Amino acid sequence: MDPYKLLGVPKNSSQEEIRKAYRDLAKKYHPDLNPGDKKAEEQFKLIGVANDLLSDPEKRARFDRGEIDIHGQEQGFANGAGYRHYADGTQGFRYNQHAGNSQFSEEDLQNIFSMFGAGASGEGFTQQSNPFGPRHGQDKRYTLEIDFLDAVNGAKSRITLPGGGTLDVKIPLGIEDGQVLRLRGKGDPGIKNAPPGDALITVHIRPHPHFKKEGRNIRLNCSVPLKTAVLGGKLNVMTPQGEVSLNIPPHSDTGSILRLRGRGFPAKGTLQAGDLYVQLQVSIGKVDKALEDFLRNQPDGNQ
């Protein structure tokens, strides 16, 4: 419906002309002047709508540009919006423009994240747009097994590459099992002077015979002589960071746990350093006559 036609005015008419045309028509079709005339009532409503639209310069401009219809509804691509309802719904999967799986594959996620990564360094996005232009080299993936103590303390390690050559890798202290290190520029070379890809190194930590990792903490079993356990005293304990002298309180027993604060995995980023938990294991050692006699004189059942 065209509000100009409804009011009977040309498109380029002034606000004054529109107001005048509306008033004339409103008088003509006013329900009070045409009691019981349904058609007149209908017409009266329509010219009201037309006047509302045309008397508001902003709405009138939008209507003239075809952005809204006479009722102020957004125009254009009505069926596009109808289709969107379904395309964004569950049936939308049926027109997935993607091979296979409708959910994210690992590759999809990788691509998204490399977009973020590349975006941050000011490249990316445009990179993919021209398949014949310069291209980043491919990233290469490697795995590296490291010793438990190297994971705690950090180390330098070297990977021998399948095609010969080596890669020196600096293991940051406190690295986690499965963490991936990125060596910038150590992947495949780029095409047409584009920067090379990166080497991605997944780090696996070899288990240690004594130290057990629990989150950022480390557990350790340590045997303590009977005498030290009963009377208390010093005990030298090998921690991942080296030997320390531990104060054993009197009346310690097998299973007693002592905590060495900050002797676990070192602090990393926002993570605090873990602790080392030393679980004592009383070792009786060589038994002499005196101990035998002492125990013999103990009443049974008093352990």
Added chain:
Amino acid sequence: MITLETLCLNLPEVTSADIQSWIQNQWLKPEKKEDNYLFYEIDEARARLILDLRDNLGISEDAMSLVLNLIDQLYTTRRQMKYLCEVISTDHYPDSRQKLRQLMDEFIINGL
């Protein structure tokens, strides 16, 4: 779900030959049951979209495949984005969340 006949009744502007050729071009992908096609609501909405593109926006047959392909890519991406947002903001997909966390670690570790 509706049959080809019903679809044609709902869309007076198209012939069944139109629909057949759209299916041939893979613009429409109705379900096939024995010798009949079954159309979902989305297929009907899509047929209306194709009509709109063809008749109101003057998209030629050659360009239509490209336009539909781009539209499909866009909706696939929208769906993935929505899924990704859900993985991040809810606990509904623990596996993907885990995978995402690993990937994030992988890319954040650059700062080391």
